[in-house]
Amino acid sequence: MEDKTMHGIGRRIQKCREDAKMTQEQLAEKVGISWNYLGAIERETKTPKLETLIKIVNALGVSADDVLLDVIDVGLKARCTKLEERIRNLPEKEQKKVLRIIDVLIEEAEK
Known part of the structure; x- marks a missing residue:
């Protein structure tokens, strides 16, 4: 391509x-x-x-x-929605782990 x-x-x-x-x-x-x-x-x-x-x-x-997802401008929104769905499908304990990791990554990105 x-x-x-x-x-x-x-x-x-x-x-x-x-x-x-x-x-x-x-x-x-x-x-x-x-x-x-x-x-x-x-x-x-x-x-x-x-x-x-x-x-x-x-x-x-x-x-x-x-x-x-990788080629359309709204792809990031769609990707976030898909990730949210995947996180929601995890057991609660695993959801908390994933969300803690995401929080740390966001905090680092905001520095």
Whole structure:
């Protein structure tokens, strides 16, 4: 991917694919592309057309936000929301640990 604004999409597609326990071959077949092309998208050496990106997102059963978090301006808000959801799903003891760590990181960043 030559356009820097697209960096991160391939990595996110790969993560979503792995989370879905799919191989490149399985996803490529569902989308109707070659696994070589999917591999190039994941390595970020090729940029998918919008139509292909939509097919990938639908085949993975994820939201576009999951794939575009790193490239859209509101991505940070969406990422914060996803992190909040993940923290909420932890047991209370683990939630407190994570929140203490985040507090320390924020305090350091504000110095």
